[in-house]
Amino acid sequence: xxxxxxxxxxxIIYQARRGLKELDFYIDPYVKSHYLSADADExxxxxxxxSYEDPDLLVFFLGQEMPSEPxxxxxxxxxxxxxxxxxx
Numbered sequence: 001x002x003x004x005x006x007x008x009x010x011x012i013i014y015q016a017r018r019g020l021k022e023l024d025f026y027i028d029p030y031v032k033s034h035y036l037s038a039d040a041d042e043x044x045x046x047x048x049x050x051s052y053e054d055p056d057l058l059v060f061f062l063g064q065e066m067p068s069e070p071x072x073x074x075x076x077x078x079x080x081x082x083x084x085x086x087x088x
Contacts, residue, residue: 016028
């Protein structure tokens, strides 16, 4: 049985489509496989992550800087780990 997203979750999923391949590389697999089953804190961190502009997100995913919010920073680390683990 799959989890059905709420209207609010549908809006977040729509906002997750960024248009930069480098960001989609990390964000798309997370949205498809992990977002709906994540706990409320992680979903809130994901929503906060999406509030950043694409150039800032790219810097975060490249590891050149990290966001000030610990939950967002932890989520970025998780998304990178998931993507590189799934790619093996």
